[in-house]
Amino acid sequence: VTAPDCARVDDVLAESALGLLDGDERAEVLAHIATCPVCEQHLGALASAADALLVGGPEVEPPVGFEAAVIARLGEEPAREPSRPAAHRPRARVLLAAAAVLVVGLVVGLVAGSARWGGDRAEVATSLRTGDIVDDAGVTHGEVFAHPSDSWLLVLVGGEVAPGTYAVECAYGGSDHWYEAGTVEVDDDGEITVWATSVPVPLDDLTGVRLAGGSEALTATVTGG
Amino acid sequence: VAIASDEALVAGMAAGDTEAARDLIRRYQARVYGLAVAIVGDRQVAEDVAQEAFVRLWRHAGAFDPRRARVATWLLTITRNAAIDARRVRRDTPVDPEAFATIERATEPAPEALAVHASEVVRVRQALGELPTDQRRALVLAAFFGRTANEVAELEHIPLGTAKTRIRTGLRRARTALALDDAGADDGRGEP
Numbered sequence: 001v002t003a004p005d006c007a008r009v010d011d012v013l014a015e016s017a018l019g020l021l022d023g024d025e026r027a028e029v030l031a032h033i034a035t036c037p038v039c040e041q042h043l044g045a046l047a048s049a050a051d052a053l054l055v056g057g058p059e060v061e062p063p064v065g066f067e068a069a070v071i072a073r074l075g076e077e078p079a080r081e082p083s084r085p086a087a088h089r090p091r092a093r094v095l096l097a098a099a100a101v102l103v104v105g106l107v108v109g110l111v112a113g114s115a116r117w118g119g120d121r122a123e124v125a126t127s128l129r130t131g132d133i134v135d136d137a138g139v140t141h142g143e144v145f146a147h148p149s150d151s152w153l154l155v156l157v158g159g160e161v162a163p164g165t166y167a168v169e170c171a172y173g174g175s176d177h178w179y180e181a182g183t184v185e186v187d188d189d190g191e192i193t194v195w196a197t198s199v200p201v202p203l204d205d206l207t208g209v210r211l212a213g214g215s216e217a218l219t220a221t222v223t224g225g
Numbered sequence: 226v227a228i229a230s231d232e233a234l235v236a237g238m239a240a241g242d243t244e245a246a247r248d249l250i251r252r253y254q255a256r257v258y259g260l261a262v263a264i265v266g267d268r269q270v271a272e273d274v275a276q277e278a279f280v281r282l283w284r285h286a287g288a289f290d291p292r293r294a295r296v297a298t299w300l301l302t303i304t305r306n307a308a309i310d311a312r313r314v315r316r317d318t319p320v321d322p323e324a325f326a327t328i329e330r331a332t333e334p335a336p337e338a339l340a341v342h343a344s345e346v347v348r349v350r351q352a353l354g355e356l357p358t359d360q361r362r363a364l365v366l367a368a369f370f371g372r373t374a375n376e377v378a379e380l381e382h383i384p385l386g387t388a389k390t391r392i393r394t395g396l397r398r399a400r401t402a403l404a405l406d407d408a409g410a411d412d413g414r415g416e417p
Contacts, residue, residue: 049400058260
């Protein structure tokens with residue numbers, strides 16, 4: 001992926017802010033704003049407007065039984081732990097987007113350069129939290145990236161991982177309580193799978209990421225930041 | 226009887242209080258489900274998406290920081306993202322004309338059923354109402370129905386470039402109308 005110029009990115013910034021771009025397009029935008037503070041600021045401004053608008057969106061009463069169905073699903077969730085105060089780190093969404101860029105730019109570099117898991121991370125090592133994804137035998141299958149103040153989490157898993165759907169789960173503050181952040185599909189094409197999501201909490205004290213649901217247990221201990 | 230704040234309910238959810246969850250669901254289910262229906266079209270899929278949004282909020286409630294975002298914005302952003310993800314696998318979802326008409330009408334304040342966040346809802350709808358009709362339609366299709374610029378162009382029978390301009394300009398103007406602009410936010414890319 002090459003960083004496109006400002007005009008090209010400006011063409012899709014509004015759609016990016018509205019959550020309408022697919023993963024590749026979004027990565028392209030983020031790769032550009034990593035080096036362009038003007039576009040970065042513009043994206044942050046549009047994204048805050050797009051999110052604020054949602055409060056005035058359509059209202060439709062759900063079917064009878066909706067509330068009970070949700071409550072039943074909550075009952076299937078793991079037992080709760082005492083709540084943990086989040087780190088006090090007020091900041092604009094534009095900073096979150098900028099932080100995500102570091103991650104995306106890194107991944108772009110890793111993939112484009114055909115590097116596996118050992119790419120030179122010196123330039124971002126001071127701001128990222130990272131961890132190797134390993135199996136029970138200690139073999140590395142991928143890597144996790146998160147920025148300390150970023151809501152973006154990015155996971156790479158390698159071609160040797162058994163194909164299937166994996167739940168990506170996060171643990172904070174060294175806790176062994178896991179929050180599901182989403183699911184990643186690993187194809188059987190042997191390619192590196194790149195998966196990113198926006199986690200609605202700070203990742204300052206993200207300490208672990210695991211991929212659950214496949215035939216093997218894959219876990220990353222996240223450090224740094 | 227005092228009404229618990231959204232933040233208090235989320236704090237309750239973080240402690241595993243399903244009654245707090247029940248209150249929050251009642252408070253937001255119409256907006257969460259309404260947004261999901263608008264984006265995915267299919268009501269069964271929308272119900273799954275709406276349930277999933279509340280489950281995700283429950284999972285992350287313990288890490289929610291009210292200084293970073295409002296509960297309503299957080300929940301609805303989760304909903305929008307989940308709905309857009311669900312819609313990617315079923316691209317042919319039509320825009321529900323009834324829902325669209327509702328939004329078009331909703332630029333007028335609707336005082337009933339808005340007890341908790343009336344002022345925010347009215348503010349957003351007024352901001353939309355101040356937009357030129359073509360920009361409002363494009364922005365509503367993109368923001369509330371998850372339509373890309375390509376899809377807006379097809380639905381409105383306009384060139385892609387025009388659709389992009391309407392969405393972008395509408396969003397920028399809505400930001401100004403919502404008074405979200407702050408120092409340095411204007412990038413000088415204003416359009417006529």
